[in-house]
Amino acid sequence: MKKSIAVIRGDGIGPEITGEALAVLEAVAGKFGHEFALQEAPMGGNAIDRFGVPLPEESLRTCLASDGVLLGAVGGPKWDAQPPENRPEKGLLRLRSGMGVYANIRPARMFSALTAACPLRHETADKGIDFIVVRELTGGVYFGEHRTEMRDGERIATDVMSYSEHEIRRLAHIAFRMAMGRRKKVTSVDKANVLTSSRLWREVVEAVAKDYPEAELSHMYVDNAAMQIVRDPSQFDVIVTENLFGDILSDEASQITGSIGMIPSASLGDPGHPGLYEPIHGSAPDIAGQDRANPIGTILAAAMMLRHSFGLEFEAKAVEDAVNSVLAEGGRTGDIMEEGKRPVGCREMGRLIRERIQAG
Ligand code: NAD
Secondary structure (H helix, E strand, O other), X not given: OEEEEEEEEEOOOHHHHHHHHXXXXXXXXXXXXXXXXXXXXXXXXHHHHHHOOOOOHHXXXXXXXXXXXXXXXXXXXXXXXXXXXXXXXXXHHHHHHHHOOOEEEEEEEOXXXXXXXXXXXXXXXXXXXXXXXXXXXXXXXXXXXXXEEEEOOEEEEEEOOOOOXXXXXXXXXXXXXXXXXXXXXXXXXXXXXOOHHHHHHHHHXXXXXXXXXXXXXXXXXXXXXXXXXXXXXXXXXXXXXXXXXXXXXXXXXXXXXXXXXXXXXXXXXXXXXXXXXXXXXXXXXXXXXXXXXXXXXXXXXXXXXXXXXXXXXXXXXXXXXXXXXXXXXXXXXXXXXXXXOEEOOHHHHHHHHHHHHHHO
């Protein structure tokens, strides 16, 4: 298989972690006979330094022409004084909207070797955690009308949460397609006992479910979902929800599986369009250039690209299994270090994972 990948190395630890993820992809290509052509797409603070803007047009074009985009992280104190419109993070927002990605996929997966780091009770953690949150990314209250007005001598602030049927429908299709490649269970999370937008959400998700008769759909109120995620996360396979609820639940989910350095995410749009793959953390300027960053979040983001954009499930699994093996053998970067384990740097962690893939 031949695929083109746009690479945004970014700032801070971005170049270190993307370097390791790209080397892992090269190992996958060598082992399984694929060809991945890389195109650099500068974005973030480094792009401000070189081109005066956080997302040059040429970079967006490169991303749109690719089969998938791999992003490290952008930003850092050097660019904090930039005007709001020209901050590195603005580049990221422009990239997401330019790529038309409307679904954020956040896996909550516990690697068996890291069970001890799980803040949940042992008997809960031992049942395993392996679900994904599919969050709507471009609608809802974040994108509704925001206004503050004076009424009867005091300020009143209003934020509007609205959803159209097509926004809900296209997201629900992504969630069901994901579930069909997994354990075929979709939990739609809403607040239909209070919100009109949630009642429409429920109706549309139920209509979409008819296209996936093998999948099991259930509904859960968001307050209950927040409790169930810490009470018994093993009950979930795919959670699908709107923007604000998804923001909160996906962060809750990432807390129960370990370090911020371990977690990947994907942002997807319509089928056939490139997806955006990145770790959930930022550019960690405090440890940049010191070979201390954990590259696993970015390596797992590359695995998600193999699975969701290239349809290479076997290869994606090979990467995830390699990560699990290295952790099981005791290799740990500083952020996930435990007593009795072997400390390794960013480069060594990447090398061990590649070795496992080649040996596997
Ligand atoms: P951060 O995620 O960069 O760092 C928070 C803490 O986690 C730091 O102590 C850091 O050292 C640690 N950490 C993060 N990733 C790690 C990894 N892979 N391995 C080991 N430790 C890791 O968040 P922050 O400090 O709030 O933000 C730093 C910069 O990143 C800011 O400029 C911010 O705007 C930017 N940012 C970018 C993105 C993105 O590019 N998607 C996301 C969040 C923040």
